[in-house]
Amino acid sequence: MINTVHLSKNYGKVQALIDLQLSIEQGKVFGFIGPNGAGKSTTMMILSTLLEPTEGEAFVCGYDVRKEPAAVRQSLGYMPDFFGVYDNLTALEYLDFYAGAFKIPAGKRKRLLADLLELVNLSDKAEAYVDSLSRGMQQRLSLARCLIHDPQVLILDEPASGLDPRARIELREILKQLRGMKKTILISSHILPELAELCDEIGIIEKGRLIACGALDEVSIRASGVTLMMVKTLSNHHRAALLLSENVFVEDLDEQMDGFRFRFVGSDTEKAALLHDLVSAGVAVSYFGESSENLEAVFLAITEGVGKG
Numbered sequence: 001m002i003n004t005v006h007l008s009k010n011y012g013k014v015q016a017l018i019d020l021q022l023s024i025e026q027g028k029v030f031g032f033i034g035p036n037g038a039g040k041s042t043t044m045m046i047l048s049t050l051l052e053p054t055e056g057e058a059f060v061c062g063y064d065v066r067k068e069p070a071a072v073r074q075s076l077g078y079m080p081d082f083f084g085v086y087d088n089l090t091a092l093e094y095l096d097f098y099a100g101a102f103k104i105p106a107g108k109r110k111r112l113l114a115d116l117l118e119l120v121n122l123s124d125k126a127e128a129y130v131d132s133l134s135r136g137m138q139q140r141l142s143l144a145r146c147l148i149h150d151p152q153v154l155i156l157d158e159p160a161s162g163l164d165p166r167a168r169i170e171l172r173e174i175l176k177q178l179r180g181m182k183k184t185i186l187i188s189s190h191i192l193p194e195l196a197e198l199c200d201e202i203g204i205i206e207k208g209r210l211i212a213c214g215a216l217d218e219v220s221i222r223a224s225g226v227t228l229m230m231v232k233t234l235s236n237h238h239r240a241a242l243l244l245s246e247n248v249f250v251e252d253l254d255e256q257m258d259g260f261r262f263r264f265v266g267s268d269t270e271k272a273a274l275l276h277d278l279v280s281a282g283v284a285v286s287y288f289g290e291s292s293e294n295l296e297a298v299f300l301a302i303t304e305g306v307g308k309g
């Protein structure tokens with residue numbers, strides 16, 4: 001659905017993108033992760049036909065972004081990392097403007113726009129002025145705009161940036177619905193955990209180069225071979241502390257009020273054995289899994305050293 005072949009982009013002397021090879025299959029959600037300036041927006045703008053590559057090729061739904069830009073635009077919805085606000089337009093008028101641009105027949109628009117507003121939970125804001133909406137609402141409206149022509153592919157540039165936790169959750173729920181509709185989604189963020197739950201695959205980009213790509217698990221194993229774990233206990237805390245401290249695969253054990261954080265350097269089989277030992281010893285384990293900080297650790301482990309020397 002999305003393919004790039006030796007894609008490069010220079011801005012004068014700045015090499016923003018270097019030999020990018022991406023392949024995203026139909027119906028997949030691909031998380032594009034990288035720090036500021038890594039080349040995410042550049043890639044997304046090339047795919048959206050807003051920017052010419054310096055070298056290489058890019059295809060969306062089989063259409064060449066250079067040779068068939070109109071077909072590419074018809075196949076994708078692009079959400080930039082800023083929201084262009086028009087004064088004196090209501091949410092409905094805003095969507096209607098874009099429906100006109102996509103030549104949606106007048107007779108179909110009312111139903112379509114009502115459905116889109118419902119999908120992004122903005123039905124009650126149809127008559128509200130766009131510039132009066134919160135950032136989270138504006139992002140959702142922007143997402144509705146991307147969907148007007150029912151594209152197969154969505155390209156979303158940092159849609160969660162600047163949103164508060166509730167707005168992030170709302171956005172995530174909508175993205176899950178879109179995944180359920182089998183849309184192919186390329187979504188960027190500079191925060192790895194933000195995308196983890198949502199993505200089938202991730203690609204990590206740093207200084208214009210794709211430095212890791214694959215299912216999150218594969219990438220994280222390749223990255224470090226280490227998992228940051230969290231175990232929460234309801235009883236027999238001391239027994240758990242002893243078992244963990246004696247386990248050869250547990251490192252940097254940090255005892256907390258209701259549990260433990262540690263680095264686990266063993267395999268999944270050894271992880272399962274540890275859980276079995278804890279439960280067999282009468283420890284009431286209420287949580288056993290990766291610490292939420294694990295993804296950040298993976299990201300740091302992968303990007304460590306890139307660009308040095």
Ligand SMILES: Nc1ncnc2c1ncn2[C@@H]1O[C@H](COP(=O)(O)OP(=O)(O)OP(=O)(O)O)[C@@H](O)[C@H]1O
Pocket residue numbers: 011014015016034035036037038039040041042043081190
């Ligand atoms: N129009 C431009 N002219 C010159 N350099 C540019 C231009 N746009 C981007 N760059 C440079 O290209 C590189 C990649 O930028 P890009 O915006 O693609 O990164 P990004 O990963 O999207 O970062 P961010 O999260 O900050 O948006 C950066 O070094 C940036 O400074």
